[in-house]
Amino acid sequence: MNNSLKLESHHLNTLFNSLKRDNYTLIAPIISNGSIIYEQVNSAEELPRGWTDEQEAATYRLKKQNDNAYFSYNVSPYSWKKFLFPPHIRLFTVESKGKSFKINSSDAPIPAYAFIGVRPCELNAIKIQDKVFNNGQYTDTVYKTRREKVFIVAVNCTQAGGTCFCVSMNTGPKAKGGFDIALTEVINEDGHFFIADPGSEKGTKLMEDIPCSTARQSEIETAERLVQTTAQNMGRSLDTNDIKKLLFASLDSPYWNDVASRCLTCANCTLVCPTCFCSTVEDITDISGEHAERWRRWDSCFTMDFARVFGGNFRPSSKGRYRQWLTHKLASWIDQFGTSGCVGCGRCITWCPVGIDITEEVKRLKNEY
Ligand code: SF4
Ligand code: SF4
Structure with missing residues (x-):
């Protein structure tokens, strides 16, 4: 049965308004300091309409296009992890109370986020x-309390980014699940519209409030062709055959x-990943010693202090640190998390x-094998 809907582009903002009505804090791509990042928005008009990004190894540029597409670019230097796993967060505070102390957990309200424009990868x-x-x-709990409230509007990729290789990782360019609504943007002689596929009950319910029609088969096929062409145009790939064996050996x-x-x-x-x-x-304390706080912040296996333990640093060389990152990312991660x-x-x-290009590095490693 065809559940795909057709949403005219001028109705995109109704989707934003319905999410706001349901008390979601909207996070979407915007332009800031010469790049497209994910930040809080109020309306679809804040999206980087008519802009694309050119990406290559060590290169990122924004470029204006002659269309009014809302999603004609690829991934941002930010990822959605900064909202679910914040880069810097206070975990709790401790107050001195005479001879004892009191621990207060952070009681800052946690917003229900709607992520708009999440790519399949x-x-x-x-x-x-x-x-x-x-x-x-x-x-x-920091992650869980944010994650369980999230509403996800995915966007299928209709152009391959310069550094993408999702096809070889089997993660794109089409969303296969994990979203509430998935959009595919189409601009052609028939107009400018989205094919919208609800992926959850929440998504189906939200779409009931939005002016759209059942998509025609030809419109669905047009959207599918755009995604297939994206897959065919992907310039990079990573050979995952026997990758675990390669790295461990x-x-x-x-x-x-x-x-x-x-x-x-x-x-x-590691920060952009x-x-x-x-x-x-x-842990920090104030000068009186009456008040202390525990903060968590992102770290990286590339920093000098990351492997510093009592008695010394067990990974002092850059060779050891890069080897750790690549081996964990592509090999021991599979043992830990099944992916x-x-x-x-x-x-x-x-x-x-x-x-440094992970796809090229794996080729070089294979050549040495
Ligand atoms: S290792 Fe690189 S390509 Fe792979 S997910 Fe992380 S940032 Fe993306
Ligand atoms: S590969 Fe090395 S130089 Fe490149 S981003 Fe990672 S840590 Fe920095």
Whole structure:
């Protein structure tokens, strides 16, 4: 049965208004400081309409286009993880009370977010972080309380980004689940519209309030062709055959010296990565000693202090740190979480200041094998 709906582009803002009416805080792509990032918005008119992004290794540029498309770009340097797993958060405060003390957990209200414009690779990244933070046995309450309220409007990709390789990671360019509504944007001689596919009860209910019609088969096929062309135009791929075996067998490969001679250990790749989840905690006190706070902030396996323990640093070299990142991401992650830690979004390639490209690095490693 065809459940696909046709939403005219001039009605996109009704979707935003319905989500606001249901008390969601809307997060969507906007332009800020020369890049497209995800931030709080009020209306569809704040989207980067008519803009695209050019991405290559160590390169990111915005470019104006001759269309009025709402979603004609690929992934942002930000990912949605900053809203579910905040970069810096106070976990609790402690007040001195004579000879004892009182612990106060953070009682800041947690908004119900509606994420608008989540790409298929990013849906998969959220699914991976669900396994890390919300797996029943070890649940992170900061993540869980945000995640359980989220409404997701996914957007299928109708153009391949310069550094994307989702096809080889089986994570895109079409959303297969994990959304409330999935949109595919179409601009052609018949007009400017979205094919909208509800993916949950919440999504179906919300679409009932929005002026749309049942999509015709030809319109659905047009949208599908756009996504298929995106898959065909993807310039990069990562060969995942025997990847775990390759990495586990390459501990002493000379390749690691080669990448270490290029890597600055700046940690950009881990900060932009939508699945990386390392953090550290810091305790601070005021000058009186009456008040203390515990904060959590993102950390990275590329920083010097990350592997510092009593007695020394067990991963002092950049060679060891890059090897740890790649081996965890593509190999030991599979043992831990039953999935690769990479969804092929390409962010680490675009935002690496020296253009280290995970797809090329795996090829080099294979050549040394
Ligand atoms: S691979 Fe690139 S982004 Fe990652 S730490 Fe090294 S230089 Fe920085
Ligand atoms: S490793 Fe790179 S390409 Fe893979 S998910 Fe992380 S940022 Fe994206």
